[in-house]
Amino acid sequence: MSSPILKLIAQRIALGIILLLAISVLIFAGTQILPGDVAQAILGQSATPESLANLREQLGLNDPAYIRYFHWLGGVLTGDLGTAMSSGQDIATSIKGRLWNTLFLAFWAAIVAVPLAIALGLTAVRYRNGWVDKLISGLALASTSFPEFFIGYLLVYFFAVKWQIFPAISTVYEGMPFGERMQAIALPATALTLVVLAHMMRMTRAAILNVMQSAYVETAELKGLSAFSVIRKHAFPNAIAPIINVVMLNLAYLIVGVVVVEVIFVYPGMGQYLVDHVTKRDVPVVQAVGLIFAAVYISLNIIADIAAIVANPRLRHPK
Amino acid sequence: MSNELEFLSRRVASGKLSRRDFLGRAAALGIAAPFANALLSSAARAAGPVKGGTLKAGLVGGESTNSLDPALMMTQVPFAFGKCWGEMIVELSPEGKLENRIAEDIGSSKDAKVWTLKIRDGVEFHNGKTVTAEDVAATLERHSDEKSKSGALGYMKGIDTIKASGKEVVLTLKEANADLPYLLSDYHLIVQPNGGKDKPDAGISAGPYVVKTNEPGVRHGGERFANYWQGDKMGHADQIEVIVINDATARTAALQGGQVNMINRVEPKIVDLIKRVPGVTIRNHAGPGHYVFIMHCNTAPFDNNDLRMALKLAIDREEMLNKVLRGYGSLGNDFPINASYPLFTEIEQRKYDPDKAKFHYKKSGHDGTVLLRTSDVAFPGAVDASQLFQQSAAKAGIKIELKREPGDGYWNEVWNKQPFCASYWGGRSTQDQMYSTAYLSTADWNDTRFKRPDFDKLVLAARAELDEAKRKQMYHDMAVMVRDEGGLILPMFNQFIDATGAKVEGWVDDPHQELMNGYALAKCWLQA
Numbered sequence: 025m026s027s028p029i030l031k032l033i034a035q036r037i038a039l040g041i042i043l044l045l046a047i048s049v050l051i052f053a054g055t056q057i058l059p060g061d062v063a064q065a066i067l068g069q070s071a072t073p074e075s076l077a078n079l080r081e082q083l084g085l086n087d088p089a090y091i092r093y094f095h096w097l098g099g100v101l102t103g104d105l106g107t108a109m110s111s112g113q114d115i116a117t118s119i120k121g122r123l124w125n126t127l128f129l130a131f132w133a134a135i136v137a138v139p140l141a142i143a144l145g146l147t148a149v150r151y152r153n154g155w156v157d158k159l160i161s162g163l164a165l166a167s168t169s170f171p172e173f174f175i176g177y178l179l180v181y182f183f184a185v186k187w188q189i190f191p192a193i194s195t196v197y198e199g200m201p202f203g204e205r206m207q208a209i210a211l212p213a214t215a216l217t218l219v220v221l222a223h224m225m226r227m228t229r230a231a232i233l234n235v236m237q238s239a240y241v242e243t244a245e246l247k248g249l250s251a252f253s254v255i256r257k258h259a260f261p262n263a264i265a266p267i268i269n270v271v272m273l274n275l276a277y278l279i280v281g282v283v284v285v286e287v288i289f290v291y292p293g294m295g296q297y298l299v300d301h302v303t304k305r306d307v308p309v310v311q312a313v314g315l316i317f318a319a320v321y322i323s324l325n326i327i328a329d330i331a332a333i334v335a336n337p338r339l340r341h342p343k
Numbered sequence: 344m345s346n347e348l349e350f351l352s353r354r355v356a357s358g359k360l361s362r363r364d365f366l367g368r369a370a371a372l373g374i375a376a377p378f379a380n381a382l383l384s385s386a387a388r389a390a391g392p393v394k395g396g397t398l399k400a401g402l403v404g405g406e407s408t409n410s411l412d413p414a415l416m417m418t419q420v421p422f423a424f425g426k427c428w429g430e431m432i433v434e435l436s437p438e439g440k441l442e443n444r445i446a447e448d449i450g451s452s453k454d455a456k457v458w459t460l461k462i463r464d465g466v467e468f469h470n471g472k473t474v475t476a477e478d479v480a481a482t483l484e485r486h487s488d489e490k491s492k493s494g495a496l497g498y499m500k501g502i503d504t505i506k507a508s509g510k511e512v513v514l515t516l517k518e519a520n521a522d523l524p525y526l527l528s529d530y531h532l533i534v535q536p537n538g539g540k541d542k543p544d545a546g547i548s549a550g551p552y553v554v555k556t557n558e559p560g561v562r563h564g565g566e567r568f569a570n571y572w573q574g575d576k577m578g579h580a581d582q583i584e585v586i587v588i589n590d591a592t593a594r595t596a597a598l599q600g601g602q603v604n605m606i607n608r609v610e611p612k613i614v615d616l617i618k619r620v621p622g623v624t625i626r627n628h629a630g631p632g633h634y635v636f637i638m639h640c641n642t643a644p645f646d647n648n649d650l651r652m653a654l655k656l657a658i659d660r661e662e663m664l665n666k667v668l669r670g671y672g673s674l675g676n677d678f679p680i681n682a683s684y685p686l687f688t689e690i691e692q693r694k695y696d697p698d699k700a701k702f703h704y705k706k707s708g709h710d711g712t713v714l715l716r717t718s719d720v721a722f723p724g725a726v727d728a729s730q731l732f733q734q735s736a737a738k739a740g741i742k743i744e745l746k747r748e749p750g751d752g753y754w755n756e757v758w759n760k761q762p763f764c765a766s767y768w769g770g771r772s773t774q775d776q777m778y779s780t781a782y783l784s785t786a787d788w789n790d791t792r793f794k795r796p797d798f799d800k801l802v803l804a805a806r807a808e809l810d811e812a813k814r815k816q817m818y819h820d821m822a823v824m825v826r827d828e829g830g831l832i833l834p835m836f837n838q839f840i841d842a843t844g845a846k847v848e849g850w851v852d853d854p855h856q857e858l859m860n861g862y863a864l865a866k867c868w869l870q871a
Contacts, residue, residue, distance in 0.1 A: 108408065118407070177592060184600040192596035193401065193603075195562055195586050290588045290597075292561040300406040300560055 029339060033330050040326045044319060048100075051314040052093045055307045083109065096308075100315065106308040108301070115312050119297070123316065125196060126286075126293035129209050130278035133216040137278075138271055141221050145228025145267075146260070150251050152233065161229070164222035176215045176288040183211055194289040212289040216282065220274040227270040231263035238262075265332035272328035280317040392849055396869040398580035400858070401594050401603035405587030407560030412543040413533040414486060414493035419607060419857065422530055424563045424585050426861035428469075429533030430549035432460065432479060433524050435772060435860065437853040439685050441524050445474055445534050445549070446512075449527075455519040455807055460512040460527075467570045468536050469553045480507035481538025483514070486531060491543070495531040498776070519807030521814070525685075525773045530861065551578030551865045562586045579849070579868035595842075598623060604847050604869065607857050609840040610723070611669040622845030627671055627838045628852040631683045631770025631777075634667075634675075634722040634837060636715065636732065638830035639792040642762040648828055649707035655693060656700035657736040660834045666731060667724040671840055675833035678822040679781070683854035684774050686811065688819040690826065697739035704741050712744040716757050720750040721765035728834070729765055759790045766790065772855060774818050775806050782825060791830030798824050846870040 063079040080086055084095075099106055105115040144164065148157040167175065184192035194208045235241060236259055244254045283295030290296075294313060301309040333339050404419025413429060416422055433449060436442040443449070447463040466474040485491050487499040504515045516523065533548050546554035549572070552565030563585045567578050586603060588594040594606045595613065599620055609617060609625065618625055638645035638654070645651060660674050673681065676693055717729035726747060733743045748757050748764075757764050771777040780786055783802055784794040798821060805817040825831060839857035843850060849867040853860040859867075 180593070180596045180600075184602075185596050188600055191602045192600040193586060193588055193593055197556065197558060197562060287590055288593055290586070290590065290593050292558070296560065297407050300408060304406070304408055306408070 029333060032333055032339070036326050036329050036333075040322045044315075044322055047318040047322075048097060048315055049093070051311055051318070052089075052096065054314075055310055056089055096311065100312075105312040108309050109304075109306050115309055119294070119312065119316070121198070122292060122294050122297045125291065126279055126282065126295070128196075128205075129212060129216070129282065129291060129293060130275065132206070132209060133213040133220070133278050134275055136213065137217040137220050137274070138224065140217070141224035141271075142228050142267065144221075145225045145232065146252075146255055148225070148229045149232045149236065149255055149259075152229075157229075161222075161226065164225045167218040168220075168222035172215060172219050172284045173288055175218055176212070176285055179211045179215055180288075192289075194291040196292065209291070212282075212285050212291055215285050215289075216278055219285075220277060224267075224270055224274055228263075228267050231266040232259045235259045235262045261335075264335045268331045268335065269328045272324045272331075276321045276324040279320050392579045392868040393871050394579055394581070394868070395871075396580050397582040397584060398605075398847075398864050398867060398869060399584045399586060399603040400605045400607075400864055401586045401588040401597045402607050402858075403587075403589045403591070403594060404607070405560055405563075405585070405589070409559040410544050411546040411554070411557055412539070413531050413535070414491045414495070414539075414543060416531055417494060420563070420585055420587055422856070423607075423858055423861045423864065424565075425530060425533055426550070427552040427565050427583055427585075427865050428546060428548055428550045428554045430466070430474075431530075432482075432527045432532060432534060435525070435528050435855050437851050437855075437859070439683070439854065441528070445479060446527075449524045451521075451523070451809075453809075455521045455523070455809055456516050458514045458516070458523050460514070462510050462512065463572070464510075466549050466572045468549050469547045469568055470536060472536055474534060474549055476507040476510055476512050478536055478538060479534055480505050480512045481540055482532065482534050483512070483538070485538040485540055485543070493531055495526075495529045497780070498526045498529060501526075518803070520775075521806060521809050522773045522775045526776070528772060530856075552583055555582075556584075560587055577862070577865040579866075580864070583864040585864070598842055598844050601844060603844070605841060605843045605858070605863055605867070607839075607841050609842050611667075611671045611840065614669065614671065614840060617842060624843050624847075624850075626841040626843060626850055626852065628854060629673055629681065629683055629836060630839050630854055630856065631679075631681065631772075632837050632839075633679060633681075633768050633770065633833050634725070634728065634835055635679075635766050635768060636729075636832040636834070637764060637766050637791050638832070639762040640830040641792040641794065644707070644709045644713070645762055645830060647707045647709065649703045650709050650713075651830060652827075653700045653703035653707060653739070653741060654713070654736065655832050656696045656703065657739040657741050658732050658832055658834050659695040659735040660693075661695070662735065663728055663731050663834045667728045668835060668837060671838045672835045673838075675835045676826060677829070677831055677833050678826040679768060679770070679777050679831065679833060680774050680818070680822055681836050683770070684772075684777070686774060686815045686818050688815060688822070690819070690822055693826070695735060697735075700736070700739035700741065704739065712742040714744050714746060714763060716746045716748050716761050716764040718748045718750050718753045718757070718765065720753045721758075722767040722837070725765040725767075732834075759788065774821075775802065778802050778821060779806075782821075782829070793825065793829045793831075795824065795828075843867070 063076050063083060063085060084092065096106070103116065105119070107113065108115055108118065144160050148160045151157050180192050183190045190210045191208055194212050196205050196208050232255060241254060241258055244258045282293060283299060286293045286295035287299065298310065298313045400423065402420050402423060405421070406418065409418070409421050413425055416425055431444045432446045434442045434444050445463055445466055446460040448461040449458065451458045460479065462474065462476045462479060468474060483499065483502065483505050486493040486495045487502055489496065493499065501517055501520060502514050503517045506513045514523070535548055539545065546557060551568055551571045553568045555566050556562060556564035565583050567581050571578050588597055591608070591610055595609070595617060597603045598606045614625055617623055638651055640646060655677055664670065664672055664674060674692060676690060680687055715729055715732070717725050719726055729745050733745055736743050758766050768781070771780060779802060781788050781790060782793050782798065783789065784796070784799050801817055801821050805814050805821070808814045808817065841858055841863070846869050847867050848870045850863070851859055851866070
């Protein structure tokens with residue numbers, strides 16, 4: 025691989041890191057703006073002025089904000105996310121299991137959604153403007169237009185309550201047999217798939233249609249290739265960059281945007297964990313989760329960028 | 344006819360007839376479903392509990408921040424799971440009587456200041472050790488220590504010394520308290536080896552189930568403890584599991600789909616829908632919880648008793664009970680006690696009376712609007728209830744201005760700070776606890792700023808009174824004082840609404856807390 029590509033990649037990564045730092049400042053500032061402070065949230069109804077003052081002292085809440093920011097950032101860089109204020113547990117340990125669950129769900133949703141979206145997109149292009157194209161687009165758009173909780177409740181109503189094929193709640197735990205685990209996540213994974221499907225499908229369709237106008241596609245058609253081979257061999261490779269972009273965006277959504285789906289299906293992932301701790305004003309946990317989400321989002325975007333660069337022959341073989 | 348029904352119900356209990364068929368035949372005999380259901384469950388109880396199976400509950404009220412340390416239990420999930428693995432010193436029976444558990448006998452000196460707990464022989468902890476007087480004493484010591492942050496600390500502060508000798512624990516109180524045994528039934532006071540001083544969240548006690556899984560905010564599971572000391576009464580299922588389902592719709596779906604056998608907190612507005620689902624039984628019963636509007640008696644304009652009385656008369660309780668709770672509750676009478684407390688006396692029900700309200704309002708000389716703060720978190724339906732209050736008061740010529748406060752910070756910024764707001768009380772197990780927590784002049788949570796030296800004296804006198812008749816009279820007098828002169832507007836008591844799925848038997852309504860005071864998993868069984 026040649027140096028301009030490496031340079032571009034290095035630039036992207038450096039940009040990503042700077043962005044992440046900026047986000048860490050934003051997250052920190054955001055948690056400072058939340059009404060009430062941790063000491064008050066911990067003591068709740070029973071707070072007296074003396075106990076509040078004591079607890080603030082003990083938690084170091086009296087230091088100026090920038091000192092607390094650098095303390096926190098230093099910890100994060102050394103892998104120490106701190107301890108949760110509400111339960112006293114180590115955040116890194118409790119997040120590990122949760123993150124794994126979220127990734128597990130996102131992985132299976134992606135395994136179904138990505139190939140399905142691309143295949144549907146290709147099919148729609150093949151039969152463009154016909155009834156197949158319209159049916160696919162219509163259904164996909166409809167499923168995206170419904171809010172996630174509505175899709176979730178519909179799935180629960182039919183698959184769990186009426187037909188009782190899948191469980192209504194997706195509680196998974198360590199040591200759960202794989203088959204049971206898959207059965208448990210069937211409904212939330214389906215809900216997520218339906219939510220992200222249309223975006224990827226439409227983008228695939230649009231990107232390929234765009235290249236279908238080019239002269240070389242016409243040439244391919246003229247030399248007698250079947251419609252599918254034209255798309256697969258000539259159109260798709262040239263349309264891959266925008267497709268990768270939208271796939272990565274949706275993958276990121278599968279990880280960071282699942283709060284609603286996790287709550288509906290009672291899935292023990294990062295979303296639920298975050299919600300629990302926001303209501304308790306557990307600032308260190310909220311910061312840690314926020315930062316992890318930001319990191320996932322940024323790194324997936326970097327990967328998308330890099331993949332697009334690598335997929336582009338003009339960048340791969342510079343003159 | 345009743346013979347036939349009884350015969351049929353026994354057949355159901357022994358599994359020869361399905362529940363639905365039974366209800367159908369009962370209906371044919373002209374028996375209403377609730378009565379037929381009651382008959383059925385008594386038949387099932389008579390047939391005796393069935394051992395085995397896994398009983399699962401899907402409950403709201405669990406978070407990833409929960410701990411197994413009994414001192415820190417606050418919400419429904421740790422509470423209900425605690426009743427499965429924990430054993431108490433003494434417990435309240437569903438009838439409101441004291442039920443001795445680890446304490447075989449509780450006696451007091453004549454002045455109710457020195458109490459002696461006799462520890463039962465042969466009760467075993469899950470770790471194989473025998474429960475001793477020292478363990479009980481250490482448990483009480485830990486909960487009396489500020490550092491434990493125990494939810495029972497408030498009551499435990501009243502204990503001066505705790506001594507264990509032989510098979511007895513002797514408690515000396517700072518002030519006489521005839522209610523001490525009731526205080527010891529507080530759900531935080533789970534007896535732990537060495538009082539849990541070594542490892543407070545070890546989850547080891549002497550209850551019917553041994554903790555097997557503990558994933559806070561996700562699920563908790565237990566396995567029957569083979570050496571439980573009263574295995575005939577509790578611990579029928581082989582395993583129990585609590586699954587945290589905070590979303591109301593998911594909870595109902597899980598019950599309907601059969602993933603769980605029981606759920607708590609069914610919303611009143613969907614009860615009628617759930618009732619129609621085959622196999623599901625709604626278990627609603629009165630408790631001490633109440634929805635309130637509270638006025639500060641020492642802040643203008645509420646420092647005027649005529650204005651307070653005008654507002655109390657200007658609320659339409661029946662309408663509110665029907666519209667907000669859909670009838671799943673009972674009317675309140677402006678004092679925080681109802682029939683679920685021991686030593687309760689009925690007092691004439693206060694009714695909506697716009698004319699009388701108008702009279703008192705004029706007499707108070709107040710002019711302009713009254714500002715009421717409300718929020719959805721105050722109690723479910725609080726905003727609707729406040730609007731109903733506004734309308735009924737308008738008919739009496741009283742203008743109430745509503746201010747909707749954000750749910751975040753409501754308990755810090757509004758409740759117990761602002762002079763007039765909507766709120767909620769879960770209730771306590773004795774009248775003394777309720778009045779001491781919120782109506783003594785010195786109480787931190789005196790959220791109506793009701794400060795009356797004569798009332799305080801009565802509270803202390805009643806606490807030390809061992810003669811029940813005299814005590815009952817005292818509580819009656821206190822109730823009248825709060826009702827007629829206090830800052831509490833109590834339109835309604837809410838009910839606990841739980842639901843069980845098919846085959847769950849052994850349910851007994853318990854007025855103290857939801858899910859049979861938390862014992863539903865330990866006391867129910869699955870009909871084969």
